[in-house]
Every structure is written in C-alpha cells, then in structure tokens.
Amino acid sequence: AQSVAQPEDQVNVAEGNPLTVKCTYSVSGNPYLFWYVQYPNRGLQFLLKYITGDNLVKGSYGFEAEFNKSQTSFHLKKPSALVSDSALYFCAVRDIGNNRLAFGKGNQVVVIP
Amino acid sequence: EAGVTQSPTHLIKTRGQQATLRCSPISGHTSVYWYQQALGLGLQFLLWYDEGEERNRGNFPPRFSGRQFPNYSSELNVNALELEDSALYLCASRKAGVRATGELFFGEGSRLTVL
Incomplete structure (x- = not known):
C-alpha cells in the first residue's frame, strides 16, 4: 500500500527565514503526491501536487515542493516564511489501487515573529 | 463556484446515540470521501462513494456507514456512539x-x- 511519512512533529522557523517541511513516500509505480494545509478548526486546503514533469512544483501562497525520486522525497518549501503560514501541513499520496489519498500524520509549523 | 459544504458544523451527542453528518460535493464532482481526524491520530480514511455506490472503506467498524444520493450528496451515519x-x-x-x-x-x- 502507498504511504507517506512526515518525520517531524513540529517545525519552528523565524519569520522571513526559509521554511521546509519534510515528506518521504513509499509507492509501487508512479507517485501522485500532494500537500495540504489546515488552519485551526478548518478543513484542508490544497496547496500543490506532483503528477509528472518538472521536479519543482509551484503552488499556492508562495509554496513549492521538490520531487526527488532517488530519495523518495517530496519536501515542501517556502523561501520566506510568514506568521500567517503557521498551520498544520499534510503530505499525501494517491493510492491508485484504492483510489484514495493516504495522508501523513501532519506537521505543525510555527512561524515565530 | 461553491465548495464542499458540510452540516452540521458542530454536533454533541451522548454515548450510545446515533449521529448523522451531511456533505454536498462541488458541482460536477461525483466522488465523495469521508475522513476522520481525531486528536493526535491524523486523517483516517473512512469511506469512498462514487456514482451512488460504496467503493471502498477504511478500517472502521460497521457502525460507521453512509450513502450517496442521486445528486451526489452524501451522509455519514455513526451508530452506537462511543x-x-x-x-x-x-x-x-x-x-x-x-x-x-x-x-x-x-x-x-x-x-x-x-459525552
């Protein structure tokens, strides 16, 4: 079965510094990878996806993610973090066989003013 | 374009009761998924409906059930609440x-x- 791992529980970063949220995946076949963000007491908002093509994917709110096949990683990045980026971030992989998304446990990002 | 709408926003029940949650998908979307997000457990897949049929379910007991209506809206029922x-x-x-x-x-x- 497809799965993703988000190794860190919380990421703390100072406002204006680069932000990285890590994700590694395990799939059979070609991966369909996604990042979502969740603000407190809200649903999940889609940020970006990798299906095929360029390894660097650009998404909403200035976020981007780098697909690395050899390292089976799909890390989320933002060059300059904002306080408003403080939220819970989920990596997900499409489970082709079951036609659903399998989510990681989520990373809490705290951007310190 | 309206997004996915869910109701109610909040629901309080006591042990043993039943809960019904409702969902209206985005217009033109035919697949509906339900996930449970319990504190500290991440998102757990519950159910997937497509074209009115249950296509897949996660590792949850049978008291979690649901259905999809002809207009593609869906409801999730949880019986014997714990x-x-x-x-x-x-x-x-x-x-x-x-x-x-x-x-x-x-x-x-x-x-x-x-409760």
Missing part, C-alpha cells in the same frame, strides 16, 4: 473521469463530540 468517536469528520469530493488528477477538495468539517 467516546472515542469524538473527532472532526471531513468530507471531500473529487472530479471523476480520465482527466481527473486525484486531488481532493475538502469541506470545513463537522465536529462531533460524544
């Missing part, structure tokens, strides 16, 4: 078809509290 059923229940929809790229669009969720 304290550990307290969670945010998220509904998501997806456009089906050959060109669908798989991302899900989520509603704001229904917060179920079991």
Whole structure:
C-alpha cells in the first residue's frame, strides 16, 4: 500500500527565514503526491501536487515542493516564511489501487515573529 | 463556484446515540470521501462513494456507514456512539473521469463530540 511519512512533529522557523517541511513516500509505480494545509478548526486546503514533469512544483501562497525520486522525497518549501503560514501541513499520496489519498500524520509549523 | 459544504458544523451527542453528518460535493464532482481526524491520530480514511455506490472503506467498524444520493450528496451515519468517536469528520469530493488528477477538495468539517 502507498504511504507517506512526515518525520517531524513540529517545525519552528523565524519569520522571513526559509521554511521546509519534510515528506518521504513509499509507492509501487508512479507517485501522485500532494500537500495540504489546515488552519485551526478548518478543513484542508490544497496547496500543490506532483503528477509528472518538472521536479519543482509551484503552488499556492508562495509554496513549492521538490520531487526527488532517488530519495523518495517530496519536501515542501517556502523561501520566506510568514506568521500567517503557521498551520498544520499534510503530505499525501494517491493510492491508485484504492483510489484514495493516504495522508501523513501532519506537521505543525510555527512561524515565530 | 461553491465548495464542499458540510452540516452540521458542530454536533454533541451522548454515548450510545446515533449521529448523522451531511456533505454536498462541488458541482460536477461525483466522488465523495469521508475522513476522520481525531486528536493526535491524523486523517483516517473512512469511506469512498462514487456514482451512488460504496467503493471502498477504511478500517472502521460497521457502525460507521453512509450513502450517496442521486445528486451526489452524501451522509455519514455513526451508530452506537462511543467516546472515542469524538473527532472532526471531513468530507471531500473529487472530479471523476480520465482527466481527473486525484486531488481532493475538502469541506470545513463537522465536529462531533460524544459525552
């Protein structure tokens, strides 16, 4: 079965510094990878996806993610973090066989003013 | 275009009662997914409906059930509520078809509290 791992529980970063949220995946076949963000007491908002093509994917709110096949990683990045980026971030992989998304446990990002 | 809508926003029940949660997908989306987000447990897949049929279910007991209506809206029923059923229940929809790229669009969720 497809799965993703988000190794860190919380990421703390100072406002204006680069932000990285890590994700590694395990799939059979070609991966369909996604990042979502969740603000407190809200649903999940889609940020970006990798299906095929360029390894660097650009998404909403200035976020981007780098697909690395050899390292089976799909890390989320933002060059300059904002306080408003403080939220819970989920990596997900499409489970082709079951036609659903399998989510990681989520990373809490705290951007310190 | 309206997003995925869920109701009620909050629901408080007692142990042993039944809860019904409702979801309306984005117009043109035929697949509806239900996820449970319990504190500290991440998102757990519950159910997937497409074209009115249950296509897949996660590792949850049979007291979690649901259905999809002809207009593609869906409801999730939880019978014999237990304290550990307290969670945010998220509904998501997806456009089906050959060109669908798989991302899900989520509603704001229904917060179920079991006392």
